[in-house]
Amino acid sequence: MNKTLKSLFKRKSFLISFAILIFFVIISATANLLTPYTNPYEFSQEYIANPYSPPDWASIFPQYSGLPPTTTYQFTTSHAVVQKEGNVSFTKNSTYVIGELQGKNSCLNVSYPFTYNSPAYKKAPSSFSLNFTGLIKTSSSTDVQVNIYLIHGNKSYFLESFVPVDYSFNFLYPTCPLPVNSVSNFSIESGGLNFVNSPYISSLSGSARLEGGILIPSLIFKGDPTSYNVMVSVKDLSGGPVSAYISPPKLKNEGYLYGILGTDFRGSSVFSEFVLGARFDLELSVATSLVIVGIGLILGLIAGYKGGKTDTVLNSVTDFFLTIPTLPLLIVLESVLVATNLILNVNKAFIIFTLIALLSWMATMKIIRSATFTLKGRTFVEASRALGGGSFHILFKHLIPNLLGIIVAQIAYDVPTVILVESGLDFLGLGITSFPTWGNMLGYASHELTASNGFVWWWILPPGLGIILLSAAFYFIGTALRDVLSPYKTRGEA
Amino acid sequence: MSRSKMDKDEQKHRKSSLLSRISSRLPVRYLVKRIVERFLLIFAVVNFLFFLFWIFTLYIAHLNPAELYIPLDYKNANRASEIAGLDRQFGFDKPLYVQYVDYVKSMLTFHFGYSLIYDESITKLIITHLPIDLLILVPSLILSTLLAIFLGLFSALRYGKLSDVVNSNAAIITYFIPAFWVFTIVLDYLGFTLGIFPTNIVGALTASNGEPLKGFAYVAGLLKFSALPIILLTLLSYGVRMILTKASAVEVMNSHFITYLRARGVPESRVVFRHVMRNSIIPALTRMGVDFAFIITGSVFVEEIFNFQGIGYLLLDAAESLNIPVLGATFFIINVYIVIVLFLLDLVYPFIDPRVKYD
Amino acid sequence: MEEEISIEKLKTYFKTKSDYVKAVDDLSMSVKKGQIMGLAGESGSGKSTVVTTIFRVLPSNAEVKGGKITFEGNDILSMDEKKFKKEIRWKKISWIPQVSMDSLDPLYTVKSQMMETILTHEDVSKAEAAERAYKALESVKLNPEIAEKYPHELSGGQKQRVIIAMALLLNPSLVIADEPTTALDVVTQASIVELLTKKKKEMGFSMIFVTHDLSLLATMADAVTVMYAGQLAESGNAETIFKSPEHPYTKLLLKSIPDIRKWKERKLYSIPGEPPNLENPPSGCRFRTRCPFAMEICKDKVPEPVTLKGGHVVACHLLGDKK
Numbered sequence A: 001m002n003k004t005l006k007s008l009f010k011r012k013s014f015l016i017s018f019a020i021l022i023f024f025v026i027i028s029a030t031a032n033l034l035t036p037y038t039n040p041y042e043f044s045q046e047y048i049a050n051p052y053s054p055p056d057w058a059s060i061f062p063q064y065s066g067l068p069p070t071t072t073y074q075f076t077t078s079h080a081v082v083q084k085e086g087n088v089s090f091t092k093n094s095t096y097v098i099g100e101l102q103g104k105n106s107c108l109n110v111s112y113p114f115t116y117n118s119p120a121y122k123k124a125p126s127s128f129s130l131n132f133t134g135l136i137k138t139s140s141s142t143d144v145q146v147n148i149y150l151i152h153g154n155k156s157y158f159l160e161s162f163v164p165v166d167y168s169f170n171f172l173y174p175t176c177p178l179p180v181n182s183v184s185n186f187s188i189e190s191g192g193l194n195f196v197n198s199p200y201i202s203s204l205s206g207s208a209r210l211e212g213g214i215l216i217p218s219l220i221f222k223g224d225p226t227s228y229n230v231m232v233s234v235k236d237l238s239g240g241p242v243s244a245y246i247s248p249p250k251l252k253n254e255g256y257l258y259g260i261l262g263t264d265f266r267g268s269s270v271f272s273e274f275v276l277g278a279r280f281d282l283e284l285s286v287a288t289s290l291v292i293v294g295i296g297l298i299l300g301l302i303a304g305y306k307g308g309k310t311d312t313v314l315n316s317v318t319d320f321f322l323t324i325p326t327l328p329l330l331i332v333l334e335s336v337l338v339a340t341n342l343i344l345n346v347n348k349a350f351i352i353f354t355l356i357a358l359l360s361w362m363a364t365m366k367i368i369r370s371a372t373f374t375l376k377g378r379t380f381v382e383a384s385r386a387l388g389g390g391s392f393h394i395l396f397k398h399l400i401p402n403l404l405g406i407i408v409a410q411i412a413y414d415v416p417t418v419i420l421v422e423s424g425l426d427f428l429g430l431g432i433t434s435f436p437t438w439g440n441m442l443g444y445a446s447h448e449l450t451a452s453n454g455f456v457w458w459w460i461l462p463p464g465l466g467i468i469l470l471s472a473a474f475y476f477i478g479t480a481l482r483d484v485l486s487p488y489k490t491r492g493e494a
Numbered sequence B: 001m002s003r004s005k006m007d008k009d010e011q012k013h014r015k016s017s018l019l020s021r022i023s024s025r026l027p028v029r030y031l032v033k034r035i036v037e038r039f040l041l042i043f044a045v046v047n048f049l050f051f052l053f054w055i056f057t058l059y060i061a062h063l064n065p066a067e068l069y070i071p072l073d074y075k076n077a078n079r080a081s082e083i084a085g086l087d088r089q090f091g092f093d094k095p096l097y098v099q100y101v102d103y104v105k106s107m108l109t110f111h112f113g114y115s116l117i118y119d120e121s122i123t124k125l126i127i128t129h130l131p132i133d134l135l136i137l138v139p140s141l142i143l144s145t146l147l148a149i150f151l152g153l154f155s156a157l158r159y160g161k162l163s164d165v166v167n168s169n170a171a172i173i174t175y176f177i178p179a180f181w182v183f184t185i186v187l188d189y190l191g192f193t194l195g196i197f198p199t200n201i202v203g204a205l206t207a208s209n210g211e212p213l214k215g216f217a218y219v220a221g222l223l224k225f226s227a228l229p230i231i232l233l234t235l236l237s238y239g240v241r242m243i244l245t246k247a248s249a250v251e252v253m254n255s256h257f258i259t260y261l262r263a264r265g266v267p268e269s270r271v272v273f274r275h276v277m278r279n280s281i282i283p284a285l286t287r288m289g290v291d292f293a294f295i296i297t298g299s300v301f302v303e304e305i306f307n308f309q310g311i312g313y314l315l316l317d318a319a320e321s322l323n324i325p326v327l328g329a330t331f332f333i334i335n336v337y338i339v340i341v342l343f344l345l346d347l348v349y350p351f352i353d354p355r356v357k358y359d
Numbered sequence C: 001m002e003e004e005i006s007i008e009k010l011k012t013y014f015k016t017k018s019d020y021v022k023a024v025d026d027l028s029m030s031v032k033k034g035q036i037m038g039l040a041g042e043s044g045s046g047k048s049t050v051v052t053t054i055f056r057v058l059p060s061n062a063e064v065k066g067g068k069i070t071f072e073g074n075d076i077l078s079m080d081e082k083k084f085k086k087e088i089r090w091k092k093i094s095w096i097p098q099v100s101m102d103s104l105d106p107l108y109t110v111k112s113q114m115m116e117t118i119l120t121h122e123d124v125s126k127a128e129a130a131e132r133a134y135k136a137l138e139s140v141k142l143n144p145e146i147a148e149k150y151p152h153e154l155s156g157g158q159k160q161r162v163i164i165a166m167a168l169l170l171n172p173s174l175v176i177a178d179e180p181t182t183a184l185d186v187v188t189q190a191s192i193v194e195l196l197t198k199k200k201k202e203m204g205f206s207m208i209f210v211t212h213d214l215s216l217l218a219t220m221a222d223a224v225t226v227m228y229a230g231q232l233a234e235s236g237n238a239e240t241i242f243k244s245p246e247h248p249y250t251k252l253l254l255k256s257i258p259d260i261r262k263w264k265e266r267k268l269y270s271i272p273g274e275p276p277n278l279e280n281p282p283s284g285c286r287f288r289t290r291c292p293f294a295m296e297i298c299k300d301k302v303p304e305p306v307t308l309k310g311g312h313v314v315a316c317h318l319l320g321d322k323k
């Protein structure tokens, strides 16, 4: 065994392939750690950044330099800078800044400073979002206001104002309803801001007032200085006692660059698609080739070992399947199943797996059959039979060990075939569409490519290169294993 | 004896020897046996297709294509009677064994009848969908074989050197490049971005004034359209044949008869091109023959990317609309073609390689 | 008597991953005009390497590290490739390889391969070349119909006759036959040997007959050279070698020949031990690992070939005092 390993690792092609395989196995195994997303094609996992964002590191290229990255600021209560006006007391714990307001016009301002290098970027972020949870406890007759500001240098932008519905008529600027006495989520999306809900946009004039939601990132995140603040301000307007629990906000600037591999047309992370796709492709292709080789091995062994009529029948069946154009048949069957809704999406991977396995075992069968024929004629098998070795004994003691090289190589050779066929189906839209695979990444990406959205290389190149690398790795590993494990040297190429 | 008479005698002699050579290579008994076998194979294919597209869809999955064919909101007449009419027309209402006999008969006599959707004979449908596919696939098959032979010999002559390693590994890698991926990228760049190649066949065959091209311009347009797919397919499909050629060329070059040829002073170019080459292209040619049989295999992808409707489209479209007669007939024709090509390959083989003999 | 070809201190090595295989190391031998020189030695002793060196068709990993091969006054090894090809190859020296070697291209007929050989060297019409091919086949007692056949359609004996015809096509003055009968059955073997000797008488060429079977040489060879592990062990005229061999290796070889007359008394003798690994041969005399007479000096010094009377050359330390 040691010797086998040694001679394996002596081969450069095996070493490189092995390293590639290990790389993909590791990223598939740790996919859940590498990416927070479980299915980037799901609606809730889209739009994590601007669609078609190139990766962060692409800014080293001139055409992407100066683009703002996608940045997320997750503040904690320890970042909070608290100012008070009037009769106010406050405490902080790890989840909330808690203020007690008593008295008319008393006010609690909680601000979170952050820096954003706006002068360095050619563009403002495409959008931003701000989220926090809050609980405002009041008596029903108390008028209270929660105001949210973004402050750039000394200029502040009054984004939204939350007011209990009963009091909303008191204000000249737009307000939003404030639920009191219950924990609620405060969520501001820059794209959702308009002159009806945002005091700042309502204060603008002309077309800016109408397009506020689209413009607002570029109005705020531009120029010097680099110091910014998010400020949540709670104001007691009628003087009744108010307790305010304000969690630290999460601010996300959706830039034009994202992560390791950018985003696709949905604004989903290409990296997480790639990693999840790698996992799927590896699992499916290895499982399928195991089954393919299993079928081929069983039929080939039976035909080769039994010979005679059994062999004639099995061999004719194999020849029959060999004259069938399997790829078109696979595509057509898959397409019939999809078009007639005979299968649900969930089962698609299983259907593909079954169809490929049922239509691809013939080559293995032929190889195993002829190898079994040759082995059967070898003296040690004949001797074993003469000594009264049973069929099973001969099978497992003599045939299988000697076929090991071929079997392992065949498994390795089938993996690329399965990957390519499955990717082809996905590319055509007949395969898996509901979660990422390398094939459907290519499919979507090339569709967007021809839809003239520019060359989204960070999206279209990784899955293709992944397929090539993984396939070639399996091929070279298979060749190396065949050469090393075959007790009777088979001629190898390359 | 006059000179011309001698020549004639010689010719006669040659002709008869050719005939006798053919019959010695291909004994009649063998031919008959093979033809019977092939016929049984085709019969098996018919049964397989009947099961797959007829029994399975109609009786196991309980799908009625006629139902699909007539829209649910079909208003003009009584939908049920319309469906029954279609059922009658296609024989879905007869007892199963009658359907089977009809099916087998229609296949074996190549009377496929009419498409469920297009009001056209299926044979005609298939024929009209073939030309562009073949225009792309056949030249690329030939070109890639030539390229494979050239590069395979090149590598074998430099066996073990860096240029061989690079060349061989490149060939292996091309085998694993997803064709649809490269096609899309290259077409996007050369077609859409640079505008060097037409991106769809309608555009390629239409003049700038919107008139369809005619005559020479039509041929030129067709060539221009097919050039890119031919080149790309050639570059992505030569790999296997190249490795086969190289492996056998290396083996041939190490065989003793090559040393013996050199010892006899036969010029090196002749050794390489007449002896090494002819011996080592046999695997590549065999492979080309098999690939020629399965030539339409990848057509779906080529059509999808280069935007034209060929046999792959016909199949996909028929599958999506459950056009059972078209599916069955197309597969049948493809299969008959495959069986015939493989059979011809068997017949040609002994003439390419005299060592092969049937008995 | 004039010398047909003489080899002096020839060294042909094969490069391997780690080292050199010293397949032929300091070998000298010469063939007299009109004689048959038998070249004998165990399998792997470098006989074929000598032949391929003469023809300059060594595999790419081979290197000629030294020595001279003189033919008609010129050194073949340093001769311009073009000149060698034009003047000597096949015209003057031809080669009959072993039958088991597939020496003919399986895809061309016998005729086409013979014609190709003629046309390569002579400026004759195709018809004439074909005619000569037929004649050559007839002269080796083959039916000219064989000309239209492919190599795989011939039996081993027929194939070997074709090869002999091929070798004699251009009337060479030296024919090198490398184990031309190995792998043939005894009867065919005898007929091939007979054919060769007959042809030699008719055409008057000299011949090097390579074999690992000394007994074969007894009847046909005029002189014999015995090689061991790439080096000369002993050479001399046939009578001397068979009647009074001096080298222990030759003696043992002769002992291992089955003698039909004494069939009953003697068991077949074979030399104990294995031929040495030529990548790392034993120091001193390469035969010392198997030699029953090995002495201290055999380990330290390579025995120089010593010429005894009648051109009998022996490379063995036992001969040191007889000089």
Ligand SMILES: Nc1ncnc2c1ncn2[C@@H]1O[C@H](COP(=O)(O)OP(=O)(O)OP(=O)(O)O)[C@@H](O)[C@H]1O
Pocket (backbone or CB within 6 Å): C014, C015, C016, C021, C023, C041, C042, C043, C044, C045, C046, C047, C048, C049, C050, C059, C061, C212, C278
């Ligand atoms: N291409 C090569 N590379 C490395 N070693 C070689 C090569 N060809 C021959 N040898 C080695 O050179 C030695 C001599 O080989 P050669 O074929 O000359 O022997 P031989 O005497 O003709 O044997 P045989 O009787 O079996 O034909 C052997 O040890 C052989 O292994």
Ligand code: SF4
Pocket (backbone or CB within 6 Å): C247, C248, C249, C285, C286, C287, C288, C289, C291, C292, C293, C294, C295, C298, C303, C315, C316, C317, C318
């Ligand atoms: S030199 Fe020594 S070892 Fe070699 S043959 Fe003579 S006696 Fe034997």
Ligand SMILES: [Mg+2]
Pocket (backbone or CB within 6 Å): C047, C048, C049, C178, C179
């Ligand atoms: Mg030899």
